[in-house]
Amino acid sequence: MKINCRQASRLISQGLDQPLNQWQYVRLRVHLWMCGNCRQFSHQLQLLQQAARKAGRGE
Amino acid sequence: MIAHADLEAELPYLQRYALAQLRDRDAANDIVQETVLAALESGDSFSGKSSLRTWLTSILRFKLIDRLRRKGKEVLFESLEDETDDSDFDGLFSKDGHWQDKIKAWSGPEESLMSRQFWEVFERCSEVMPRRTAMAFVMREVMGLEIAEICNNLDVTATNCSVLLYRARMSLRECFEIRWTGEAKA
Numbered sequence: 001m002k003i004n005c006r007q008a009s010r011l012i013s014q015g016l017d018q019p020l021n022q023w024q025y026v027r028l029r030v031h032l033w034m035c036g037n038c039r040q041f042s043h044q045l046q047l048l049q050q051a052a053r054k055a056g057r058g059e
Numbered sequence: 060m061i062a063h064a065d066l067e068a069e070l071p072y073l074q075r076y077a078l079a080q081l082r083d084r085d086a087a088n089d090i091v092q093e094t095v096l097a098a099l100e101s102g103d104s105f106s107g108k109s110s111l112r113t114w115l116t117s118i119l120r121f122k123l124i125d126r127l128r129r130k131g132k133e134v135l136f137e138s139l140e141d142e143t144d145d146s147d148f149d150g151l152f153s154k155d156g157h158w159q160d161k162i163k164a165w166s167g168p169e170e171s172l173m174s175r176q177f178w179e180v181f182e183r184c185s186e187v188m189p190r191r192t193a194m195a196f197v198m199r200e201v202m203g204l205e206i207a208e209i210c211n212n213l214d215v216t217a218t219n220c221s222v223l224l225y226r227a228r229m230s231l232r233e234c235f236e237i238r239w240t241g242e243a244k245a
Contacts, residue, residue: 004156006148013225017199017206040162044232047165047173052181052200054174058072058112 003027005038012042016049061102061111066095069115075178076116080123080197082185090126094119120202127194127212139215142189143222148229165239173235184234188227195220196227 003011011020011028020028032039073094077087097118098105105114153159185193191213198204198212210220 004152005158006152006156009229010145010221010225013228014221016228017221017224037158037162040164041158041232044162044165044235045228047170048228048231048235049200050170051173051177052196053203054170055177055181056076056116056201056203058110058116059174 001027003031005031005035005041008032008035008038009041012038012045016045061098061105065111066098066115069112070095072112073115073119075182076119076201077123079178079181079185079201080127080194082190082193090119090122094122097122124198124202124212139191139219142191142226143215143219145222145226145229147226151229163236163240165236176238180234180238181231184231188230191215192223192227192230195223196231199224 008028008031011024014020014024015028019025032042070091073091074087077090077094078084081087081090094115098115105111151159185196188196195209195213198209199206204212206217206220210217213220213223215223
């Protein structure tokens with residue numbers, strides 16, 4: 001069963017906090033292969049995470 | 060001994076850090092004062108191995124989390140239901156769950172630029188974020204705590220914790236997007 005962008009966006013966020021289970025992981029991967037918007041979204045959340053971490057370390 | 064001038068130079072940073080979590084200038088100033096006093100009292104334990112900022116931040120973090128444990132739960136919160144409902148983002152998606160608009164690449168935002176602007180964007184953006192949502196984000200991304208600890212500090216389930224973080228990220232992403240592209244989305 002495939003997931004839509006909204007579901008993918010939740011998994012992308014969740015994956016920044018804890019390992020996804022296999023079901024989630026595979027479906028997200030497949031979705032990301034197909035979906036440029038979600039790849040972009042995922043990249044932006046990672047940038048946001050890195051920026052926050054750096055700010056938190058006072059860099 | 061820590062030079063007072065060095066300490067003083069770190070105050071703005073500590074205030075921002077505390078304000079991100081507390082969102083109340085007086086409370087933030089109080090806790091920064093406590094932090095500085097604690098630092099002066101235990102100055103000998105500052106080995107100079109880490110930077111002064113890192114050391115001060117670790118004291119501040121401890122105080123922030125301690126404060127939350129002691130009084131957070133009573134002062135904090137709007138209803139959890141409101142905060143764990145993600146229908147605010149309905150407008151971003153079509154009925155079948157696709158992005159309504161194309162997600163554009165951010166031109167420009169090098170990571171270093173983003174981290175320099177982080178506090179400023181966060182401060183503005185978090186004003187409209189429910190409290191617990193903003194706090195979950197600060198604990199996770201600024202302090203780097205693990206989910207279990209955040210759930211425990213905020214007294215919410217792991218599932219709700221994930222939703223809070225999702226909401227915070229969605230909001231912040233939009234705030235940065237507005238910043239980078241200079242155009243607001245409806």
